[in-house]
Each structure stands twice: as structure tokens, then as C-alpha cells.
Amino acid sequence: MVSEPTGLAIEATGLVKTFGDNRAVDGIDLAVPAGTVxxxxxxxxxGKTTAVKMLATLLRPDGGTATVFGHDIVGEADKVRGKVSMxxxxxxxxxxxxxxxxxxxxxxxVGHRxxxxRARAAELLEAFGLTEAAGRQVKKYSGGMRRRLDIAASIIKTPQVLFLDEPTTGLDPRSRNQVxxxxxxxxxxxxxxxxxxxxLDEADHLASRIAVIDHGKVIAEGTPGELKASVGAGSVHVRLRHADRRAEAEQLLNKILSVEVRLExxxxxxxxxxxxTVSDAGAAEQAAKALTELAAAGITVDDFSLGQPSLDEVFMALTDRPATTQEESR
Incomplete structure (x- = not known):
């Protein structure tokens, strides 16, 4: 078992990595508290994967510095490798x-007799719910089983830092929850x-702090709550009974709330x-007024809610595009 973690596990300042003319990582700063996601x-x-590969000593940075539990990723790469898994x-x-x-x-x-x-393998297979499939070839595993086995393989020797690079890509909801x-x-x-x-929901469920990266730069950092609060007091979600009244409802909400209304x-x-700039109380007051005005206009609302912006809305506000676009460059 890893000893009780304290301080920063990872600290990076101005990390840069280029591939030809592509500046994949462009001056990233990170401060990762120990013992957290x-x-x-x-x-x-x-630039996410490139940044992780530098921190895991798989790529040498072209600029900047980084340490893992105080050990420099370039000058003390062997010591870093002894503390991490990926x-x-x-x-x-x-x-x-x-x-x-x-x-x-x-x-x-890794040195076990x-x-x-065999005992360690059996222990991990049981912990990851793979005991029944222990004697089956991995090529016959489902995608979720493979990812669980991958993670089990990463902690044969319990690391102080585990880098998980998009561990649930392509998995069904049940397998994602298992991971x-x-x-x-x-x-x-x-x-x-x-x-x-x-x-975005994965980061929201697991991470205590989040760095949002776009075009190789950190464009925002904080807790999920801080990031959501940074782009608005809340979001009003409305579902109408009749689709032919949506255009009218859009105009009415735009007039009452003085904000852009998005058609889902x-x-x-x-x-x-x-x-x-609206307080929580002010947001509730505006939402109540919007509901009253919709009713007065004879527009039937089947569902109405006021909540914090989602991380999806945060990302779109910060980058002006959803988080699942663009082709992977590196």
C-alpha cells in the first residue's frame, strides 16, 4: 500500500513539446495534489496524451520543467519511473x-517469485471482477474486461502516481462505471x-480538480464547481409540450432573461x-419569472429546471466548441 500522500504529486511549469511545426503542448502548468484524481x-x-507522456518520462520535453514527488522528469527519470505507472x-x-x-x-x-x-495475479483478478475469465485468452474479452485488465496490469506494483489516458474510450455505460x-x-x-x-461527465464524477486544455494550453483550472460557476449562475432547462411553440418560447425567454437561448x-x-453576474437568488427569481411568462403566453411546459451549468456548457463557453470534436493530432 502507498504511504499517506501529502503535498503535490506532480508539478509542471511551462511544459512544451513540438513535432515539426505542430506545437502539441504549449507551455502547460500543472499542480496535482497528492492522493487525488x-x-x-x-x-x-x-495535447493531453503528449503532456502525460512527458510526465511519465516517455517523451522528453522541449521546454519547461516538471517533477513527480520532487523528482525531475528529465534529470531523475529513473526515479520518476519507479513511482509511476501508465x-x-x-x-x-x-x-x-x-x-x-x-x-x-x-x-x-517486476521481481516477484x-x-x-501467481498470488498477486489472482488477487488482482478477483479485485477487478475477472476471476471467472482468468483462464480465457484476452482476445476473447469484452472491451470493458480488457480495460479492467489493463488497469490491473498497471498496478501489479502499486504506483504512487497512475496515469490513466482516456481509460473508458469506447466502453458502454456499465463498463465505464466499473472502471x-x-x-x-x-x-x-x-x-x-x-x-x-x-x-465531461467522467471528469465531473471522478476528479477533485480539473485542468481544461485546448490547443496545447491550460485555458482553465479548478474544482468542477469552480469551473461551472465561472461561466454562469445556472442554466434554465425547459421542455415544452408542443414543438410548434418552441420558436415563440425562444423569443420570450430571450426577452425575459436577456441571454442567448440554445435550441436542443x-x-x-x-x-x-x-x-x-447573477446571484443564486437572482437566478431563481429570473427562472420563476420566465416560467410565469411562458404560462401567461399559453405555452405549456412539461419540464422546467434550474441547475449549475454542466461541464459541457463550461467547455463550450471556454472554447466555443464541444469537447468531442477534432481529430487527434498527437
Whole structure:
């Protein structure tokens, strides 16, 4: 088990990485508290994976500095590697071996004798819900099972820092929730997790702090609550009974709230993000007035809610585009 973590697990200042003319990471600063899940959120091509590879000593930075528990990622790379583990976006296990064979082999490679290696493999297979599939070739595993095995492989020797690079890409909701539960358990045992993701709900569920990265730069950083509060007091969500009244409702909400109203893909739904200068009480008052005016206009509302902006709305406000666009460049 990892000792009780304190201070900063990772500290980076001005990290830069270029590939030809592409400045994939452009002066990133990070301060990751020990013993937490720290989310790095951004679209494909934002520079998340490149940044993680530098912190894990897999790439040498072209500028800036970074330390992992006080050890420089360039000058003390071997010491850093002794403290970290990484699970990338793609499976790193041998598909022709069974789950048990993969974990036993890796345990042997990190120094366990054969009986201890088998015991560690069995322990992890049970913890990750893979005991029944232990004797099955990995190529016959589902996507969720492979990701769980990947993470298990990363903690054969419990790391002080675990880099999870988009660990749930392509998984169904049930498998994603299983991976989330595993991440929480790992952090509960004292490991610091740096999680890169393009899924906003994933960052919201797991991370205590989040850095939003776009075009190789950190454009915002804070707790999920701080990031949401930074773009507005709240969002008014409305679902109408009749789709043919939506245009009228849009005009009315725009007039009452004095903000842009977004038409949702659902043909009866609208959303308006209130100004960040409005207090919580003021937001509730504006929302109540909007509901009253809609009723007075004879527009039937089936569902009406006022809540904090979602991380999706935060990202769109910060970057003027959703977090799942663009092709991965590096």
C-alpha cells in the first residue's frame, strides 16, 4: 500500500513539446495534489496524451520543467519511473495469453517469485471482477474486461502516481462505471491518479480538480464547481409540450432573461445559460419569472429546471466548441 500522500504529486511549469511545426503542448502548468484524481479535460488533439507522456518520462520535453514527488522528469527519470505507472488508450496486454498469464508474467517482470506472482495475479483478478475469465485468452474479452485488465496490469506494483489516458474510450455505460469504481478504490489506497478524458461527465464524477486544455494550453483550472460557476449562475432547462411553440418560447425567454437561448436536439427542449453576474437568488427569481411568462403566453411546459451549468456548457463557453470534436493530432 502507498504511504499517506501529502503535498503535490506532480508539478509542471511551462511544459512544451513540438513535432515539426505542430506545437502539441504549449507551455502547460500543472499542480496535482497528492492522493487525488486530477482530471485533464480536452478534445482530441488538445495535447493531453503528449503532456502525460512527458510526465511519465516517455517523451522528453522541449521546454519547461516538471517533477513527480520532487523528482525531475528529465534529470531523475529513473526515479520518476519507479513511482509511476501508465495505462494508455489502447490495450497493452498480450491478447494471445490469458488474463492470469498476463498478470503473472508482469508480476514476474517486476521481481516477484513465481508463487508470489501467481498470488498477486489472482488477487488482482478477483479485485477487478475477472476471476471467472482468468483462464480465457484476452482476445476473447469484452472491451470493458480488457480495460479492467489493463488497469490491473498497471498496478501489479502499486504506483504512487497512475496515469490513466482516456481509460473508458469506447466502453458502454456499465463498463465505464466499473472502471470509475476501480479508480476510486485505487485513490482510496493512496495512489494519485492523473486522468485524461474527453468525457465531461467522467471528469465531473471522478476528479477533485480539473485542468481544461485546448490547443496545447491550460485555458482553465479548478474544482468542477469552480469551473461551472465561472461561466454562469445556472442554466434554465425547459421542455415544452408542443414543438410548434418552441420558436415563440425562444423569443420570450430571450426577452425575459436577456441571454442567448440554445435550441436542443430534442425538438421541444431549450436551454438558457444565465449571466455569471447573477446571484443564486437572482437566478431563481429570473427562472420563476420566465416560467410565469411562458404560462401567461399559453405555452405549456412539461419540464422546467434550474441547475449549475454542466461541464459541457463550461467547455463550450471556454472554447466555443464541444469537447468531442477534432481529430487527434498527437
Amino acid at each position: 486530477y482530471g485533464v479535460l480536452g478534445p482530441n488533439g488538445a 495505462t494508455g488508450q489502447y490495450a497493452s496486454v498480450d491478447e494471445d495469453l490469458t488474463g492470469a498469464e498476463n498478470l503473472t508474467l508482469l508480476a514476474r517482470l 513465481k508463487p508470489a506472482a 470509475w469504481d476501480i479508480v476510486r478504490i485505487i485513490v482510496g489506497q493512496g495512489t494519485t491518479v492523473l486522468l485524461t478524458t474527453q468525457y 436536439p430534442d425538438p421541444v427542449a431549450l436551454t438558457a445559460r444565465l449571466s455569471g
